[in-house]
Amino acid sequence: MIYTSQALETLIGEFSKLPGIGRKTAQRLALHLLKAESEDAERLAAAILDVKRRIRYCSVCLNITEKDPCSICSDAGRDHASICVVEDPSDVIALEKTNEFHGVYHVLGGALSPLEGITPDQLRVRELLNRLRGGVTEVILAMNPDVEGEATTIYLGNLLKPLGIRVTRIARGVPVGGDLEFADEATLVRALEGRIVV
Amino acid sequence: MRVRKVQLTSFRNHAESSLEFTGGINFITGANAQGKTSILEALSYVCLTKSFLQQADATVPKFGGERFAVDAILETDKNIVNHVRVAFDGAAGKRYFLDSNEVRRSADVIGMFPIVVLSPGDFALTGGSPAERRKFADLVLSQVSRSYLEEVTEYRRALKQRNKILLDGKLSNAFDGDLLSAWTDALIAHGSKVMARREKFVNEFQDAFSASYRSLVDSGEVPGLRYEPSFRVETDIESDFRKAIRELGRAERARGATLAGPHRDDISFTLNGMPLKEFASQGQHKTFLVAMKMAEFGYIRGMLGETPAMLLDDVMTELDYSRATRVIQAVGTLGQAFVTATDMLSFDDKMLDARETKFHFVREGSVVYENA
Numbered sequence: 113m114i115y116t117s118q119a120l121e122t123l124i125g126e127f128s129k130l131p132g133i134g135r136k137t138a139q140r141l142a143l144h145l146l147k148a149e150s151e152d153a154e155r156l157a158a159a160i161l162d163v164k165r166r167i168r169y170c171s172v173c174l175n176i177t178e179k180d181p182c183s184i185c186s187d188a189g190r191d192h193a194s195i196c197v198v199e200d201p202s203d204v205i206a207l208e209k210t211n212e213f214h215g216v217y218h219v220l221g222g223a224l225s226p227l228e229g230i231t232p233d234q235l236r237v238r239e240l241l242n243r244l245r246g247g248v249t250e251v252i253l254a255m256n257p258d259v260e261g262e263a264t265t266i267y268l269g270n271l272l273k274p275l276g277i278r279v280t281r282i283a284r285g286v287p288v289g290g291d292l293e294f295a296d297e298a299t300l301v302r303a304l305e306g307r308i309v310v
Numbered sequence: 311m312r313v314r315k316v317q318l319t320s321f322r323n324h325a326e327s328s329l330e331f332t333g334g335i336n337f338i339t340g341a342n343a344q345g346k347t348s349i350l351e352a353l354s355y356v357c358l359t360k361s362f363l364q365q366a367d368a369t370v371p372k373f374g375g376e377r378f379a380v381d382a383i384l385e386t387d388k389n390i391v392n393h394v395r396v397a398f399d400g401a402a403g404k405r406y407f408l409d410s411n412e413v414r415r416s417a418d419v420i421g422m423f424p425i426v427v428l429s430p431g432d433f434a435l436t437g438g439s440p441a442e443r444r445k446f447a448d449l450v451l452s453q454v455s456r457s458y459l460e461e462v463t464e465y466r467r468a469l470k471q472r473n474k475i476l477l478d479g480k481l482s483n484a485f486d487g488d489l490l491s492a493w494t495d496a497l498i499a500h501g502s503k504v505m506a507r508r509e510k511f512v513n514e515f516q517d518a519f520s521a522s523y524r525s526l527v528d529s530g531e532v533p534g535l536r537y538e539p540s541f542r543v544e545t546d547i548e549s550d551f552r553k554a555i556r557e558l559g560r561a562e563r564a565r566g567a568t569l570a571g572p573h574r575d576d577i578s579f580t581l582n583g584m585p586l587k588e589f590a591s592q593g594q595h596k597t598f599l600v601a602m603k604m605a606e607f608g609y610i611r612g613m614l615g616e617t618p619a620m621l622l623d624d625v626m627t628e629l630d631y632s633r634a635t636r637v638i639q640a641v642g643t644l645g646q647a648f649v650t651a652t653d654m655l656s657f658d659d660k661m662l663d664a665r666e667t668k669f670h671f672v673r674e675g676s677v678v679y680e681n682a
């Protein structure tokens with residue numbers, strides 16, 4: 113269906129660019145907003161802009177944050193000699209919920225996946241290597257338990273081992289094919305405790 | 311396991327069809343292109359989460375629509391009753407529900423409701439390409455072992471990723487050796503496990519297979535199965551795999567693809583020590599196939615402690631009469647069977663007397679019962 117308003121068409125077009133939103137859902141969302149109060153629409157627009165204006169990447173760990181460095185990186189009570197490498201910001205949240213890890217993080221921004229064009233250059237590998245100069249003694253690799261995570265673990269392990277740092281990976285207590293963020297806390301705690309040297 | 315009821319909604323040429331089955335032999339009859347195979351296909355969605363015809367889900371919705379659903383009531387050997395719903399929608403994809411709970415990974419359900427399928431597509435098993443035999447081993451093993459299914463899925467993924475690196479490298483003439491080596495390790499880790507499982511499977515399967523073969527032919531023929539990996543295994547699979555990949559390094563880069571591993575496995579069939587492919591008659595090929603399927607039935611039943619249902623599509627025309635009758639009798643006395651055929655005349659009275667039977671007549675995408 114083509115609407116008679118260009119503004120509505122534009123909004124539908126923008127919505128359907130979002131992940132998981134097809135044209136039908138985009139139409140529903142747009143028509144919903146059309147019926148909503150002006151203030152509601154303004155709050156939504158402001159929230160979207162806020163995210164873009166205020167959220168940035170931590171210059172140390174590359175997690176998303178509002179202030180730089182992020183609250184974890186600037187916390188003197190944490191062990192800055194121990195870095196846990198994860199794929200995404202959501203993995204940091206999952207691990208933080210366990211209250212078991214007191215070091216700091218490094219967010220790679222994904223895992224190696226040649227099929228999706230993700231090579232080491234697309235990930236924050238160089239940034240990780242740069243951080244290792246400053247007295248880091250342990251790197252924990254906490255990738256998702258899928259093949260991409262596994263290959264990334266092997267790749268980083270081979271890269272880091274010659275540097276004389278203790279490199280471990282979390283045990284595969286996490287269900288195969290599952291995401292770190294979907295693993296329950298008890299499982300993650302076990303995976304952290306049972307980590308093995310790479 | 312037995313299927314008590316199934317309902318097809320907007321599935322192939324069925325707008326809405328409901329069938330109630332007997333735990334014995336279900337004959338699904340009707341002229342060509344009326345919707346018989348589609349009913350077996352729907353059962354395959356319920357039990358294996360996908361079509362045994364290897365067709366994309368999107369081809370299934372009744373022409374003009376983009377959704378289909380299959381609902382079924384299944385009962386295990388231990389008399390546990392489950393409701394399964396498979397629902398497909400062009401936008402949301404396929405979703406599987408077990409007693410209203412969504413099952414997100416097929417590995418969680420494959421093997422719960424085991425089936426063995428014999429359809430015209432299976433005639434390539436003995437004479438066709440190695441891919442057909444790998445598919446056979448994978449399907450049987452996936453149903454009896456969840457960890458195998460996960461392992462083989464991860465292997466396929468690692469293989470695709472590694473092939474992409476090799477192909478990109480070939481095209482750009484630049485290889486990142488460290489990246490390739492990480493994927494080689496992942497490939498070997500999963501591939502070795504897949505191979506070990508397949509080798510064990512072929513050895514275990516051999517006995518069940520010989521027994522079914524001898525139940526079909528009275529001659530002294532000795533049938534054999536052998537696992538044929540893509541490289542020589544002398545010490546152990548993992549180190550020989552690594553050695554093979556090392557030796558193939560240059561060739562892999564030139565071809566832009568992985569040249570050793572379980573994706574190149576084969577299982578060879580022999581009769582009196584001679585390769586079946588080269589020497590056997592049509593009839594011997596068919597006997598092999600039937601013996602494989604009967605052995606599959608027994609193997610799955612033994613491993614899972616759950617009796618598979620047997621889906622036999624067009625066997626009356628594809629096999630000769632006596633072989634077809636033997637399979638139907640053999641499996642029909644042990645468990646539930648679904649047999650499609652174009653006419654009822656081809657069924658022997660003895661076969662019908664042997665067990666509880668029920669006829670389902672299919673016409674233009676609807677099921678008709680004579681006495682209903």
Ligand SMILES: Nc1ncnc2c1ncn2[C@@H]1O[C@H](COP(=O)(O)OP(=O)(O)O)[C@@H](O)[C@H]1O
Pocket residue numbers: 321322323324340341342343344345346347348349369370371372373
């Ligand atoms: N998505 C679909 N929608 C409607 N009809 C279909 C669809 N896919 C296949 N068909 C048709 O359904 C009919 C029944 O197919 P099938 O179950 O294989 O019949 P049978 O096994 O009785 O010969 C065939 O004519 C086929 O062309």
Ligand SMILES: [Mg+2]
Pocket residue numbers: 343346347348623624650
């Ligand atoms: Mg058919």
Ligand SMILES: [Zn+2]
Pocket residue numbers: 170171172173174175181182183184185186
């Ligand atoms: Zn930080």
